[in-house]
Amino acid sequence: MAPADWQRGVVIESIEAAEKTAWLSLLTAVLRTCGVGWLTGIDPLVTAENKLVQHTVARRLGIATPATVVTNDITTVQDAVGFDIVVKPLGPGHFFDRDEPYTVFAAAVRADDALLEALAGAPFLVQQRVVARSHLRVVTVREQVWGAALDATHQPLDWRAAPVEHRSFSVAALSAEVARGALAMAEALDLGYSSQDWAVADDGAYLLDVNPAGQWLFLPEEVAAPVSAAVAAWLSGP
Known part of the structure; x- marks a missing residue:
């Protein structure tokens, strides 16, 4: 509904954030109420x-579908989907860090990998590997x-x-x-x-x-x- 960098660098609860939110509110209202038919609403x-x-x-x-769980507990991962797993973002897979763009791809790991300790930082999908x-x-x-x-x-x-x-x-x-x-x-x-x-x-x-x-x-x-x-x-x- 907006350019990819529409909110980039905008401080939450700032005047700029309020202005951009107002424009998006107007846009979504038009999309919902203007009477135009959409291939997908x-x-x-x-x-x-x-x-x-x-x-x-x-x-x-x-x-x-692959067996799936969202958790920050490694034991739950092992019990729910086994040891040969795939981890993928539940939310956006793109972000900027110090103006550098990054993409988070699905990654294959073992369920006893220390990397999974980072699951507490944000919810990720953990799935049985196909x-x-x-x-x-x-x-x-x-x-x-x-x-x-x-x-x-x-x-x-x-x-x-x-x-x-x-x-x-x-x-x-x-x-x-x-x-x-x-x-x-x-x-x-x-x-x-x-x-x-x-x-x-x-x-x-x-x-x-x-x-x-x-x-x-x-x-x-x-x-x-x-x-x-x-x-x-x-x-x-x-």
């Missing part, structure tokens, strides 16, 4: 950004679904950490399970558009993340073009 979009909401909805729908054979980016627009795949062999756990891989996806024929699951998640979260991350392992496919406003133009033209056309068709519809 602001309220479902904000709700669906929460990964714990996504996880809860997926479990209700019977969609496979050993992926391939990564899927699944895009939905209303009742339509497309998919692209990335070979997970010799890839980092989080493929976003390797910039070259952003252009290495190929068109994928989605299984009925994944296609139905992706559309069911989008419907349950009231998302007219979604960009979802799935992992295909030896024991099946797992939903990892739902991006209510995720990117799609980095995908192969055979996927990116029809997604763009579907969004344009909705915008130009009656």
Whole structure:
């Protein structure tokens, strides 16, 4: 709803903070009350950004997701998800420190790693590690679904950490399970558009993340073009 650096350097409870909050309040009021139809409304979009909401909805729908816990207690981690785990941010994965930008990627660790002592600083998602054979980016627009795949062999756990891989996806024929699951998640979260991350392992496919406003133009033209056309068709519809 605002530029990425909109609040950067703003002191909480300062005059500048009050002014910018007022502008955002005006904007969100317009979005909610001006009578314009949205492919995805602001309220479902904000709700669906929460990964714990996504996880809860997926479990209700019977969609496979990695075992997940949010805790600052290592013993709880070991009991809930085992020792081979993945840690990822529950909140924003981007921040600035002394004007240097940082991205927090998902990281694979052991549940007895001393690194986990830092979990008390901020809530993180701790999940059972899924050993992926391939990564899927699944895009939905209303009742339509497309998919692209990335070979997970010799890839980092989080493929976003390797910039070259952003252009290495190929068109994928989605299984009925994944296609139905992706559309069911989008419907349950009231998302007219979604960009979802799935992992295909030896024991099946797992939903990892739902991006209510995720990117799609980095995908192969055979996927990116029809997604763009579907969004344009909705915008130009009656």
